[in-house]
Amino acid sequence: MSAISRRGFHAAAATSLLTGCSSKQPQGPPPFSRRSTVAVLKAASYDDDLTPIILAGLSHAGLPDVKGKRVLLKPNLVEFDHATAINTSPRVVVAAFEAFRSLGAHVTIGEGPGHRRDTFGLTEEAGYWRQFHALDEHFVDLNRDDVKSIGPFLGRPEFFFSETLLAADLIVSLPKMKTHHWAGATLSMKNFFGLVPGSIYGWPKNLLHYNGIANSIAALNRQFRNTFAIVDGITGMEGNGPIQGQPKHMGALVFGRDIVAVDATCCRMMGIDPAKIDYLQLAADLGAISASQIDQRGENPASLRQEFGLIEQFKHLRLA
Numbered sequence: 446m447s448a449i450s451r452r453g454f455h456a457a458a459a460t461s462l463l464t465g466c467s468s469k470q471p472q473g474p475p476p477f478s479r480r481s482t483v484a485v486l487k488a489a490s491y492d493d494d495l496t497p498i499i500l501a502g503l504s505h506a507g508l509p510d511v512k513g514k515r516v517l518l519k520p521n522l523v524e525f526d527h528a529t530a531i532n533t534s535p536r537v538v539v540a541a542f543e544a545f546r547s548l549g550a551h552v553t554i555g556e557g558p559g560h561r562r563d564t565f566g567l568t569e570e571a572g573y574w575r576q577f578h579a580l581d582e583h584f585v586d587l588n589r590d591d592v593k594s595i596g597p598f599l600g601r602p603e604f605f606f607s608e609t610l611l612a613a614d615l616i617v618s619l620p621k622m623k624t625h626h627w628a629g630a631t632l633s634m635k636n637f638f639g640l641v642p643g644s645i646y647g648w649p650k651n652l653l654h655y656n657g658i659a660n661s662i663a664a665l666n667r668q669f670r671n672t673f674a675i676v677d678g679i680t681g682m683e684g685n686g687p688i689q690g691q692p693k694h695m696g697a698l699v700f701g702r703d704i705v706a707v708d709a710t711c712c713r714m715m716g717i718d719p720a721k722i723d724y725l726q727l728a729a730d731l732g733a734i735s736a737s738q739i740d741q742r743g744e745n746p747a748s749l750r751q752e753f754g755l756i757e758q759f760k761h762l763r764l765a
Contacts, residue, residue, distance in 0.1 A: 474730035481703035481733040482507050483710045484742040485749065488679050489696045495540035496547075499675065502700035503544060505742040508673060509615075509702075512549030517613035518542060519587075521620040521636050522556045523687055525570040530680045530692040533619050535576040537677045537698070541619060542583070554580070555609055557587030557639045559649035560688075564588060585609045588643040599656055599664055605645055616640075618674045618704060622681035622711055624690055628658050629722050629759050630715065631687050632708040633674035637665040663727035666704065670731075674704040676711055683715075683753035690754075697749055705732025706739050716752035718764040 484505035488498050518541055520533035538554060545552045561567040564586040574580055590607040598604035610616070618633035625631040638650050638661070646652040653661035666672075676699040684690035695714065701707040705728050709719035719725050719734050726734075733739050755762060 473726045474728075476729045476735075477705070477731065477733050477738065479733070480738050480740055481701065481706035482740045482742060483699065483701040483703070483706050483746075485697055485699050485710065485714070485744040485746050487696055487744055487749075488698050491534050491536040491679055495536060495698075496543045498698060499537075499540050499544040499700075500547070502675065502698055502743070503548075503673075506673075506700035507702055508548075511545060511615060514550050514614040515612055516545050516550040516552045516615045516617060517610060518545070518552060518554045518617045518619055519636060519639060520554065520556055521631075521639065522558045522561075522564070522567050522571060524560055525567060526688070529690065530621065530682055531623075531688055532571045533621050533677045534679065535571060535573040537675070537679070538573070538619060539577045541617065541675055542577070545617070550615075552583065553585055553609060553613070554583055555585040555587045555590075555607065557607075557641065557643055559638055559643065562588070562643070562648060587640060590642070592642055592645070595668070598668060599652070599661065605642060606640060607642060610640055614671060616669055616672045618672060620674075620676055621687075622676050622678040622693075622695060622699075622715065624683055624686035624715070624717075624753055624755060624759070626685055626687070626689075626756055626759075628662070628724060629755075629762050630708070630712055630717055632711045633672075633676055633704040634662050634666050634708050634724060634728065637662065637669065640665060640669070659723035659727055662724035663731075666728055666731060672702070672704050674699070674701055674707040676700075676707060678711065678714065681715070681753070683755075685756055693751065693753055695749065695751060697744065703732040705729075705734060709734045709736075710739060710741070710746050713764060714746045714750050716750060716764050717755075717762050721762045
């Protein structure tokens, strides 16, 4: 890998945006052939003590030993509106930070919002500073961090990611459980859009949209395999997500090392058929989609299922 400073990427960015932006859907890969574990735990309110719940979820879902490891917590920060629930709750992020620190990990929080160029301003609006006064010591703006090339990716001869991201031993996706007006659902896999530096590839991550949303989600999850997921389903979003939908109280957190299986489980909890979500089908070799391949720990997801409202063009996604 070759390092490059923020000043050095502009020429590469221009070349990237002018070449090879195909949205053609590839053929789906063969299905995942092993079993995965997903834990679903009740969490009634953000006012609950969430740290012990998260520690229990990490244990149930088989978190590997993280003592001495570099852990990057990647929440979902998009926009802010007091009238709805767009972003991963700061209380969930702080509880996850405390949980991983208690296990001996070196923890960083990082995000690269797709809409807002002022990442720190967005964290302030979303209440992160009120919940975590030392945020500036532990937070990295993935849109503007110094970057390294990983070589070829998404059809480009060189692709750049944050140095902080590439140095992480474990990337923990911390999304909000939401519907999405283009992808159907946005969960732990779609959350990886925030790993792509907007200062190189545009807002709202234009390069990923040119490549096709489902294609890009699958490619990012194929690239980054050192992952874990904690889905904020205490209050999700239904309808015209990921920004303009309505809050949907679920009262649950979802955990797993196999983030394909986590997203498939979340879809079922939302009343969505994961077999009809394009990006899950494109990543079918990376993790378990079928419920018969997933060992559920904690709560039975079926017992917590709620029908999330879907916009008209996605009503065909409804789980029978």
